[in-house]
Amino acid sequence: MSVLARVPSVAAPTALSVGPLIGYAGGPSFTLADGPLFGLPLAEIWFGLLFFLLGTFLFLDGFDFGVGALFATREDSAEREQFLTAIGPFWDGNEVWLVVFGGTLFATFPPVYATLFSRHYLLMFAILGALILRGMAPELYEQRHDEAWRRWWGRSFVVGSLTAPFFLGVFVAHWLFGVTALVSLQGLVVGLAVVTLTIVDGAAFLRIKTRGALRDDLRTDALLALGAYLVLLVLTLGLLYASPAIRPALVSAPSIALVLLSLTFATVYALATRADRYYMAVGAAAGLVFALVAVVAVLLYPELDPVTGLTVEEAVVSTIPLNLMTIGMAILLPLIFGYFAVLYSSFSGPAEEGEGY
Amino acid sequence: MIDPVLASRVQFALTTIVHIVFPVLTMGLAPFLIYFTWKDIRTGEAIYEQLRRFWTRIFAVSFAIGTVTGIVLEFEFGTNFAAFSTTAGDLFGGPLALEGLLAFMLEATFLGIFVFGRERVGNALYMLSALAVGIGTWLSAVWILIANSWMQTPRGYELAREGGQPVVTLVDPIAAYANPRFPWMFVHMQNAAVESVALFMAGVGAYYVFRHHVWGYSIENVRFWEATLKFGLLALVVTAPLQVLHGDLYARHVFETQPQKFAAMEAVWETDSYVPEYIVAFPTDVGDLLDPKAKDIFGIGIPGGASWLASGGDPQAVIQGLEEFSGPQPPVAIVFWSFRIMVALGFWFVLLGVWGGFRWWRGDLLTDDLLHKALMLSAPLGIIAVELGWIVTEVGRQPWVIQGVMRTRDGVSPGLTGGEAALTLAGFAVVYTGIFVVHTYVLYRIIRAGPPAVGSDESSGAERADSGGGPTGAGEGGG
């Protein structure tokens, strides 16, 4: 630290002695350093919010991943075009929820962000690689019309859309089960479960965005994916039950309620899909996603990282940044939902010709 | 064995150096697109619709790649610099999260409408989405630069040690986030982005204008390319002098806050007064080319120039030499040369602006072939100057990751092995080369296809006409 002394005053930690000098939130006597805003249990709220962000990401970007997977089942170039047109205006915004999830984890529970991401080093880069393939493909697919170019970017789109949710599932499984190895049975099962869940989600979305025979075809895809997801969900529950550390939390009331809720949503999804109630099917898919993410949260709590045993209270940032983040989130989250409402309502209903890239 | 510290640093350097290219394009294009959209809506003139649609395509491709490369960076703080993230999380995570919430969300949602929604939404919402996208790109810069500037001039925190690990606690958010470096960085960066895009536009425009007016080829859409050249040149005339003026003042601020970095920028080893500013400098012995301590330098310099830069006008001012700082030094040769070339480019852009402006005023802008050639060659140089500037900033900060608080080598993830880091680094070298080649190729194709024929449907470029069938049961698309 000897060099510190040489850094002129402006760069040195001059504010060390300044202490909490701000009082712009709350009542006249309140400063951000006094304690959690309105005495709220902020650590717990942020823990919940974090999984809400993860769920929102999985639900919204699930549309795009599912569309990417279903893209592989279509040979016809017009149909493929239609799939890309369906997600064109949305996928970028949907993906930002992952950025926000990562940023929020960093901002509110930095040690967890640091240990989780560095412990699953190669896995994180696998997710990134998949997102690169998926993210570049739609934009580039449209840049040329020859066969070879489209075949390759089409593949890139499919592979990215399948592997991104798979690796994300592996990541969540390793997080929850505390796996430190590169591959595991739990990772495989949960990874596949997340892939099928995104297809459930994406198929429901696509049925809103398409018409005619294609829309009817997708009914079968949606129901098949739902069946596969339920099988994998049961397997996942079996693995959780087999894990002595997790079993007590699994047989508790909240987890059981969430599992029952999942089954209800699955039923609603199946019925809505058969009855061509498109929006209801998307709603049920959302229910499935959020129920799954909520199970993870319930099983983890009060820990945030089973490997290090860091709890929510231990890992949370100090009072001032937590209060600032809370104020920021309270203002921005409603605004962001507003943006998404404008976006999705501007492009409501089936995609029209000529809207593509 | 490969050193995980070195591999992480090289990887971070590579991934940011690639990432920044795309934000520069999108941030620089934003004001142009807002203007073109405004004029398109207000006047309905074909030229503005062409300008809007052509540059929107380039924006959209660059944005998509900016997104995929940006997510990598956000994850790398956790994967490769876990110790740094733990130490600085209290202060550093917030801006990153806010960048996502406040900036990326705005940008990414309204971009959907801006790129795909001309036929779907009314004029007011369309104009609003152009503004939202533009403001969103600039806000992204605000938050990421707040984070970076705090690493350069950290304030507003308390430092404690928890079991050997330093932990920073945010005590004064205003001091921390409105830190002295931030305004300099933001102005210099944003002006650089607009200047870089101005150079790019002028260069591309000059190519077609040259082929048409000098070589006499018949070029479709000549008026479009002439307009592109003029808009680019106009923006260059405004931004180039500002960048140099501002850069000079900025250098003084760096001298005051990071004297070690400034000494490296000027390669001053011994504390001295009346230090010259070398414009070209060469070790007299070729073997010394990469030796930072080479003292036998043959140089053409402005006497007292560096002192003048440091003090804001006093050629006699004293500059602390690198040898006064104990501990490791930044790699001086890299910092010195990067700074030199950035400054040289800065002056070259001013010259180019003056030259182009003069020709324009004289009325022979469209026929001066030497000017056209100079503009074409300079098209990518703005982005190169940005890269060099960032190298000065980041390499010059070494050995610190947070100036005076934490060393870079202490910031790397403790559990990371050299093998893992080398594996991902090799992966990035391959993938990012691919990304870069594909982006360049796609830009080339977009430019070659030229602006869309206006009045037709959404298709842009001649090629769009052959796209096989649209969606079934299509409605009233196009218009």
Ligand code: HDD
């Ligand atoms: C078009 C690009 C461009 C041009 C022509 C210049 N710069 Fe620059 N410069 C940048 C683009 C840039 C940048 C955007 O890359 C940097 C990196 C970080 C930053 O804030 O701006 C930068 C950094 C940077 C720094 C380092 C700041 C730090 O360590 O934090 C200094 C001292 C200067 N510049 C000074 C100059 C001077 C004296 C110039 C011309 C006479 C000049 N720049 C032209």
Ligand code: HEM
């Ligand atoms: C996009 C423009 C940027 C470029 C081109 C860039 C370039 C670089 C380079 C070349 C290095 C390696 C320095 C070395 O190890 O010798 C580096 C390191 C680093 N930069 Fe940046 N940087 C950029 C922006 C940022 C921003 C905005 C942040 C913070 C928010 C940041 C944070 C870091 C960190 C944490 C390291 C690793 C530790 C270190 O080596 O000091 N960089 N960057």
Ligand code: HEM
């Ligand atoms: C090294 C630190 C950096 C990190 C961690 C980072 C992070 C990110 C992330 C996560 C995205 C994707 C956003 C999305 O999904 O839409 C992104 C895009 C972007 N970044 Fe960076 N970034 C860094 C450096 C910079 C710098 C120095 C600038 C400019 C000053 C910048 C400006 C932008 C902009 C404008 C975008 C929007 C996409 C685009 O226009 O290309 N970033 N960045």
